[in-house]
Every structure is written in structure tokens, then in C-alpha cells.
Amino acid sequence: MGSTMINDIRISYEDFQKFREYFYHKTGIWFDESKRYFVDKRLVERIAATGMCNFRSYFTMLRFQASGDELQNLINSMTVNETYFFREEYQLKCLVKSVLPEITEKKFDNLPIRIWSIPSSSGEEPYSIAIYLLEYWEGINHWDVEIISSDIDTNMLHCARKGFYSHRSVQYLPAQILHKYFRNTDGGYQISEELRNVIEFTRVNLFDPTETKSYRNFDIVFCRNLLIYFDDMSRRQAAENLYDAMKPGGFIFLGHSESMSRISPLFKVRKFAEAVVYQKPYYKSEV
Amino acid sequence: MGFVKRQKEERADVNERVYERNCDGFSAQLKDPDPAVRRWAARDIVECPGASTVLLERLEKEEAIEVRQAIFTSLINIGDRDAITGLVECLRSEDAALRNEAIEAMKQLPEGVSAIIKELLKDDDPDVRIFAVNILEALSHPDVEEWLIDVIESDSHVNVCATAVDLLAEIGTEKSLNSLDKLRTRFSSEPYIQFAVNIAIERITNGQYHDK
Structure with a gap:
């Protein structure tokens, strides 16, 4: 036409x-x-x-x-398929100010706090989480944290592991953070080797229950702006898989236009000062 | 303290489950007192022969929401005749949550449900007919409008017709106009039908329609 x-x-x-x-x-x-x-x-x-x-x-x-x-x-x-460092920063603030304190208050083992960031895309989100914890969460000195980030797209995972970013991608980072965790490259930046080494990038299809079976016991999940791309059944299946990947009492962050309540009744809505987050309920015996 | 990266064998806390992983095992685990065990069984049993029947039996007495959700998701994934028949039976339940969950599940099964929807739209129970119209709302099928027209032309129950008109307001085309007009006459003493039909006609004609 x-x-x-x-x-x-x-x-x-x-x-x-x-x-x-x-x-x-x-x-x-x-x-x-x-x-x-x-x-x-x-x-x-x-x-x-x-x-x-x-x-x-x-x-x-x-x-x-x-x-x-x-x-x-x-x-x-x-939908605008765009990502960048510190995207929806109010959720990262919520992570360090409200969610992590609640998790550590109820944590009585020495196991690492497990965080799953999915989809990893080119890595901006998991690296943002790591930077935020290092910069704004005192608890990082007292607790081990394990960050796993997954995507279905192996090209994206390759990019995430390499950690090269454009000016646009880092535009909302404070200058001192940019200088501290990135090095200048031709036409952009590369995130520090130290940070590249702390995040495990894996390939997974969130909608396949067989593939997600080995993803377990996460305290925190970031699954932002992914569920909106899929039909009702895929969303339902994804919500089930996310639920099973989380610990009772674990928290999940969705994108600002997403609502777990419209997808699944399995999670509780938690309204913190900084953001709305969804929580997998504790088992009755744990309450 | 700080960031850690563990090898798979170091993750004792995320190890695989220890329960028996076969069809007999899953059937037995569906009766386990621990809802977490029942939920996993409900998910894993999908590939087993006769799974729909076993899941539907469990659904009748299951109270834990996380297990019910897993059962419904598995029934959707199986989507066989037994699963659909069982979901239809849920529509007759006194348990509103169960009915709603069944409606949501049936919306995910357009192919299987399309085969029986005409039957459901003629069910003796008007509540079931209303639920059937609710299911049509999400059913991607080219005959949805025809089915709705048939409802508003032939169903004697005002609430069934009202539900169908509400949906026609959303998806109806000029094809529905004549039947909507007839419905207005058939239920001339029902103010809601008058109101709903007017809205539907206005929407379908983009406001070009003037009351006769």
C-alpha cells in the first residue's frame, strides 16, 4: 500500500x-x-x-x-522497547530502602540473597542493580548477593557479557558512577571487569516450565516490561514459573505499566513508599 | 561479603526436588498434605495419560489457591476433551471463585471451547449461558458475532441477552443492527435492554444512528 x-x-x-x-x-x-x-x-x-x-x-x-x-x-x-541504566530508578530505590531491609530482617540463614533479572537484554538492568547495591545499600557489606540474569536471546546475552554501552544508554547515570564503573571506549563505554564478573548470564525461555525448573529460591525478581509482550496464556504460564522460582516472601518488580493482579491471583500487592511490588505469600506455617 | 557467583554443585539450596518423578508418583503427590508438593505434582503430571481426570478430581476438593492455579494451567496446557468437559462442569459449581477460574481457563482454549460453545449457549441453566457469553468475549473465533446474534434473537432470559448486547457493543458490526432493534422490541419493558441496545447501536454506527 x-x-x-x-x-x-x-x-x-x-x-x-x-x-x-x-x-x-x-x-x-x-x-x-x-x-x-x-x-x-x-x-x-x-x-x-x-x-x-x-x-x-x-x-x-x-x-x-x-x-x-x-x-x-x-x-x-x-511499546517502546528501550532500556538504559537506572531505568525506573524509583524501583531500585525501593529495592534498597524497603525490600532488602525486609528480606534481611527475616533471613536467618547464611545463604546468599538471590536476585534474578529477566530479561537481561543487553545487561543494563542487572548491572544497574549491582551498582545500586554497591552505592546505596549498606547491607552489601554484611550479606552475600548472587545476581543471575537471563534472556532468551543469545545475542543479547553476548552483548551483556561484553558490557559495551552507548552514550544514550548511560545518560541517566550520575557522573561519578559513570567514572567509577565504566571505562571510555571508541564511541561509548564498557562496564568494569569486576562487575562483568559478578553477574551470571544464562539463556532461558521464561514461558517454558521445563527450562525454568532449575531457577529456584530467588528472594527478588526483576521482570520488567516483558509480560506485556505476550498473550494471556503465556503471561499466565510465565507468572506460574516466576512464582515457582521465588522463595515464599520473595518480591517481584514489574514494569510501571504492568500489573500482576491482572495476570495471576498468586501474588500479594505490596505498596511501599517508593513503588508497588508483588510478593509471593509465605506458606501458612511460616506466617 | 558482596557479590558471589556459585557453581551449580554449590547451590544445595536450589537443588532439584526429591519426590518420585513418574505418573503414579504425581497422582499420589496430588494428595500430599504439603501444598507445595501438590502444586509441583499438578504441574508435572501434564504429560501423563488421563491427567485431566486426575487433576479435575483434585480440583473438586483443593483449597490452596497456588495448587488450584497450577491445576487450571495444566488443564489449559492439556486442553483435551476431558479437560474441557471438566471445566464446563465447574461452571455449574456453587463456588464463585471456581466458576471464574474455569471461565478464565476456557478463554484460553479457543479451539476446544468453540466446538462446544453452541451447546453451552443453549444450556438449560441461564447462568451457564451467561458464562458462555463471558467466554465468547475472549474467544478469537470468526463466528462470535453470529453466535451473539443468535443469543439475542432466541434467548428468553433477559440477563443472558443483556450480557450478549454488552459484548456486541464491543465487537458488533452492522450485521447485528437488525437483531438489536428486534431485541429492543422483544424486551420493551426492560429499561436496561433499551439502554444497552442504544449504546451498542451507537458504537457500531459510530454515533450515526438515530433512534427510530
């Missing part, structure tokens, strides 16, 4: 409303009026890309397509 026809496609306000209700139902993501331009633009692109001539025919196809491929394409285009 040529650009002239793209220009002919119109999204009415009723179309926008109909679409956002549907999209919210499918992904938990709600577009308010201020996102109208963003949503319309991407909808028009997808209508043209699928060879449909208007919103109505596209929406019908979207709802009834058995494979769900187009919904996935739409989700990909409606």
Missing part, C-alpha cells in the same frame, strides 16, 4: 476508544487522550502494513485472527 493510501486512513475518536479498550484488555496498557497521536499513527501504519483499507476491517481481523500474530505486531509497535 502506498503512502497516498496511508494518508487516506482515518482513525475516528470512536475508533480510538474502541481500540484502547481492546488493547487495555489484552495488555493492561491504557492510552489516555494525550497518547491519541501516538496511537493513531501506529494504528494507521499497521492498517497499511496488513493491506486493510480502514480501521473497522483491521480491527475485525485483529480480534479474530487465530494466530494472534497481528496483535503481537501491534504490541511491538505500541
Whole structure:
């Protein structure tokens, strides 16, 4: 379909409303009026890309397509797949100010505190967690911490292990942290060898219960902006797998637009001063 | 203290489970007093012959939410005729949580449920018919609108029709307009039907419709 026809496609306000209700139902993501331009633009692109001539025919196809491929394409285009150091920093603050103190208060063994960061993507999240603990959590002097970070994409894991980053990726890091943990390279930065050596990067498909079986006893899980990409069944299965990977009383951080309550009743909502986090309940005998 | 990286053999705390890992073992573990054991059994039994029947039997008496969730997820993964028949029976339960969980599970089984949905939409129990409409809401099937039209044309129960109209407001096309109009006449003394039909027609016609 040529650009002239793209220009002919119109999204009415009723179309926008109909679409956002549907999209919210499918992904938990709600577009308010201020996102109208963003949503319309991407909808028009997808209508043209699928060879449909208007919103109505596209929406019908979207709802009834058995494979769900187009919904996935739409989700990909409606979400900004971007990551960087200290992304959603309020959650990292919550980790060191509220979650870790609660975990250590109830921890009576000498085993390491286990943290799982999934998806690792190119490593910004697990390295951010490590830096945050070193810089802002006094407990790192008293407790062992084991960070495992996983992704289904082996290219991403390779990048994460190498630890090279662009200016854009480190733009929100305070200067002293950048100087302390990174070295300048041609056109960017590489994270210190010390940090590269403390994180274990592994390949796993979160939606495959067989693959996640060996992931156990995590005190804390970061699983941000991943579940929104998948259909209801995959989300349900992923929530089950995450639940089984966690210790009773363990915490899970999701992306800011994600809600575990809409995916699974297995977790409790915990509202801390800094962020909302989900918790795997203790077994009755442990309460 | 600080960061540690352990070899697999050093992770005694995350070792594999010690229970018997075969179908007879899983069936027995589903009755274990420890819910964590029952949950693992509910997950692992998926590949075993007759798993749906065993899981559904357990579901009848299972109270731990984490085990129930695992049972439903396994039934979805199995998705055979026994699983679907069992889920339909859950719709008749007095336990609201069980019914809702069954509805959610059935929404994940479009193929199997599509084969029986017409039967469910004609069930003697109006509550079951309402649940069937609820299931349609998430069923990716090209005939959903036709089924809903059939409901609003033929079902005698006002609540069943109202539920169908609510869904038509979301997914209906011009095909539904005539039947919506007829429904308004059939339930002329029901204010909610008048209201819901108006909303549905307005949405379908993008506000171009004017009350006759």
C-alpha cells in the first residue's frame, strides 16, 4: 500500500476508544487522550502494513485472527522497547530502602540473597542493580548477593557479557558512577571487569516450565516490561514459573505499566513508599 | 561479603526436588498434605495419560489457591476433551471463585471451547449461558458475532441477552443492527435492554444512528 493510501486512513475518536479498550484488555496498557497521536499513527501504519483499507476491517481481523500474530505486531509497535541504566530508578530505590531491609530482617540463614533479572537484554538492568547495591545499600557489606540474569536471546546475552554501552544508554547515570564503573571506549563505554564478573548470564525461555525448573529460591525478581509482550496464556504460564522460582516472601518488580493482579491471583500487592511490588505469600506455617 | 557467583554443585539450596518423578508418583503427590508438593505434582503430571481426570478430581476438593492455579494451567496446557468437559462442569459449581477460574481457563482454549460453545449457549441453566457469553468475549473465533446474534434473537432470559448486547457493543458490526432493534422490541419493558441496545447501536454506527 502506498503512502497516498496511508494518508487516506482515518482513525475516528470512536475508533480510538474502541481500540484502547481492546488493547487495555489484552495488555493492561491504557492510552489516555494525550497518547491519541501516538496511537493513531501506529494504528494507521499497521492498517497499511496488513493491506486493510480502514480501521473497522483491521480491527475485525485483529480480534479474530487465530494466530494472534497481528496483535503481537501491534504490541511491538505500541511499546517502546528501550532500556538504559537506572531505568525506573524509583524501583531500585525501593529495592534498597524497603525490600532488602525486609528480606534481611527475616533471613536467618547464611545463604546468599538471590536476585534474578529477566530479561537481561543487553545487561543494563542487572548491572544497574549491582551498582545500586554497591552505592546505596549498606547491607552489601554484611550479606552475600548472587545476581543471575537471563534472556532468551543469545545475542543479547553476548552483548551483556561484553558490557559495551552507548552514550544514550548511560545518560541517566550520575557522573561519578559513570567514572567509577565504566571505562571510555571508541564511541561509548564498557562496564568494569569486576562487575562483568559478578553477574551470571544464562539463556532461558521464561514461558517454558521445563527450562525454568532449575531457577529456584530467588528472594527478588526483576521482570520488567516483558509480560506485556505476550498473550494471556503465556503471561499466565510465565507468572506460574516466576512464582515457582521465588522463595515464599520473595518480591517481584514489574514494569510501571504492568500489573500482576491482572495476570495471576498468586501474588500479594505490596505498596511501599517508593513503588508497588508483588510478593509471593509465605506458606501458612511460616506466617 | 558482596557479590558471589556459585557453581551449580554449590547451590544445595536450589537443588532439584526429591519426590518420585513418574505418573503414579504425581497422582499420589496430588494428595500430599504439603501444598507445595501438590502444586509441583499438578504441574508435572501434564504429560501423563488421563491427567485431566486426575487433576479435575483434585480440583473438586483443593483449597490452596497456588495448587488450584497450577491445576487450571495444566488443564489449559492439556486442553483435551476431558479437560474441557471438566471445566464446563465447574461452571455449574456453587463456588464463585471456581466458576471464574474455569471461565478464565476456557478463554484460553479457543479451539476446544468453540466446538462446544453452541451447546453451552443453549444450556438449560441461564447462568451457564451467561458464562458462555463471558467466554465468547475472549474467544478469537470468526463466528462470535453470529453466535451473539443468535443469543439475542432466541434467548428468553433477559440477563443472558443483556450480557450478549454488552459484548456486541464491543465487537458488533452492522450485521447485528437488525437483531438489536428486534431485541429492543422483544424486551420493551426492560429499561436496561433499551439502554444497552442504544449504546451498542451507537458504537457500531459510530454515533450515526438515530433512534427510530
